Amino acid sequence: MTAVQTLAPSVTPVRRRAVKRRRTGLAGYFFVAGYTILLLAFGVFPTVYAFYLALTNDRGQFAGLNQFVKVAQDYRFVPAFLNILVYLVMWLVSLVVLTVVVAVVLRSRIRPGLSAIVRFLYYLPGALAGVASVLVWLFMLDPSVSPVSWLLRSLGFDSFAAVLSPGDLPVIFVLIAFWTGAGGWIVVMYGALNNISDEVLEAARMDGAGPWKSAWYIQIPMIRKWIAYMTILAFAAGTQLFVEPQLLQTASLGRVSPTWSPNQLAYVYAFQHGDFNGAAAISIFLLALGLLCAGLLVTRSDLFKVDES
Secondary structure: OHHHHHHHHHHHHHHHHHHHHHHHHHHHHHHHHHHHHHHHHHHHHHHHHHHHHHOEOOOOOEOOOHHHHHHHOOOOHHHHHHHHHHHHHHHHHHHHHHHHHHHHHHHHOOOHHHHHHHHHHHHHHHHOOHHHHHHHHHHHOOOOOOOOHHHHHHOOOOOHHHHOOHHHHHHHHHHHHHHHHHHHHHHHHHHHHHOOOHHHHHHHHHOOOOHHHHHHHHHHHHOHHHHHHHHHHHHHHHHOOOHHHHHHHHHOOOOOOOOOOHHHHHHHHHHOOOOHHHHHHHHHHHHHHHHHHHHHHHHHHOOOOOOOO
């Protein structure tokens, strides 16, 4: 009887901790359940279905790699991917360099109150929907109505058609993407810089490192995982470019190619030619490109490496 009375108080807390752990685990599953369902419904299942379409013909018969060969031999395939490649290089370089530089300046060289106002102003364009932002830029790029028409004319653009010359389209799309997307990433980079201990920066200052040396040798290396994360998501979004060239193609009355980007080419295959199998093959090409580049960035940046304290 004495042994039972001695063990009872020690067993009860153990059981309580076990029940608490079970409840915590169930709560975790509950919170991720919604995302998991959406991921399966709008991510995994469409991808599997795209693979099925890409490996079959319009009668549902297995066709091997025929769909991939067919779309790769299309005369519009290589130009579309070259266009998106040029755009991605310009977009990612400008995004990484400018957002990191702006975030460092806001964190180190501007008073907190003013910095908060500036970050808010940078973020505002990102509140616009993609279509709305393109419409704003259609207005800005037309010399006949643009508030900066003097600048456009000084650069040699006397008409809207001149602005939309094929060689200038990547620059236009980079301007639109940066205007709408950079503000949010500036806020993210600023938050990442805030995680750097003030003691580390103070030690650098005591060693004689100025603001730019501290940024180059300390701040930027310490947020490299955030930079890699931003680059991966920006790359994935960039390969899916569709709204901007599609609206410019409509507004320019056909001056912009309807198959300027791979997504537009897939759209033409699916909804103009009725060839959903070919469209799926193009989407798989884009998926493979995205996974390859994301894998390189993840391995080179140690994105998922756990820092040992």
